[in-house]
Amino acid sequence: MTSHLPSTGAALAETGDLDALMASARQIRDAAWGRRITYSRKAFVPLTNMCRDTCGYCTFVKHPSSPEARIMTPEQVLAEARRGEREGCKELLFSLGEKPELRYEAARKGLERLGYSRLTDYLRDMCELVLRETSLLPHVNAGTLTDEEIDVLKPVSASMGMMLETVSRRLTRKGQPHHACPDKTPVQRLRTLERAGEKRVPFTTGLLIGIGETWEERIEALHAINAAHARHGHVQEVIIQNFQRKPDIEMANHPEPGLEDMLRTIAAARVILSPEISLQAPPNLSARHIAYLDAGINDWGGISPVTIDFINPQHDWPEIRSLARSCEAAGFELRERLTVYPRYLTGNAGFINPSVRTRALGMAGGTGLAREQRHIGETA
């Protein structure tokens, strides 16, 4: 699993010839993934919106003094899961603030009322609840994790993820989006990415585009992800996410990245990353998202038929049928996938708890994608 043409990718990216870069990216995508574009039908559970970090772009986080600050109860978690189940979801995405109990008394009290002293332990039990009471596969997006936290969460999840965001240490300085965010220092993010690989967790990661990083920093981040994958084989997908401006964030006046910037970054990612790594960009954060297909993506990520995108609440999910139609018009077929990619189910022992694996294998037939993706996994 060596890096695919990294120098060519960087060179093409540097020359400014966007068309040539996108053509290379498309070629790699077509060879590895064909003309099938996937998504995961998911229910979204924002377990808590309290967080010890205060990223300048985040509208999800709420200070404990806010009336909107909350920790969902097990009953609420289960209600969301059941709603998702009824709508045919297969994934339950836990997305949450990071270690709020280390910073806020209110978070400690809230967890205590639920019988916990640490958010990760509560998350573990909620994953277990979902596995016990529903047919869904938990995916955990809880940000930076320690070795021990990965050990706690791996047995109760099908896959995990954490956006690397950026490798820029500059962005942790005063006045920058990651200032005073202990979980967003590149060294911590890179460590989590590495540990997830050592511990063989099917892993989702990615870059947040347009938060002040340079082009070189994006390329460096992509190489870092690819290098971790070359060591451990755990990176199942990489998300290229565009920053969204909102009125209620520190970065309310920061410009959003343009379409061309996204296309160039997506294409560079496809050229740099190993071909078997799925390349994802969100369908709800740009009116022109169909153009991402020309830059080499093969996946739209999670789409929820039951809840809003809590991270970008002002942007509705596309209706799945209408997304299918626009993919078709562009020459692609939209297909459902599971949160965990087939190569971690069929080969590579040790990447997933055997009972979760059995459940996922039972569901894989329903997506209709099992055979094709398995093929990709085997040839990679």
Ligand SMILES: O=c1nc2n(C[C@H](O)[C@H](O)[C@H](O)CO)c3cc(O)ccc3cc-2c(=O)[nH]1
């Ligand atoms: O709805 C969202 N889903 C996000 N997802 C979920 C993703 O869309 C799907 O659930 C995965 O593709 C499942 O494999 C993430 C998952 C991660 O592991 C890491 C980061 C993200 C980021 C987002 C996000 O911003 N919005």
Ligand SMILES: C[C@H]1O[C@@H](n2cnc3c(N)ncnc32)[C@H](O)[C@@H]1O
């Ligand atoms: C779950 C992921 O959502 C992303 N995220 C957080 N805030 C924003 C925003 N304003 N625009 C786009 N993406 C955002 C981060 O990359 C985080 O890791």
Ligand code: MET
């Ligand atoms: C709501 S943000 C997603 C989870 C985590 N707090 C992170 O930033 O990675």
Ligand code: SF4
């Ligand atoms: S992006 Fe994640 S880590 Fe940053 S403030 Fe929001 S919830 Fe916390």
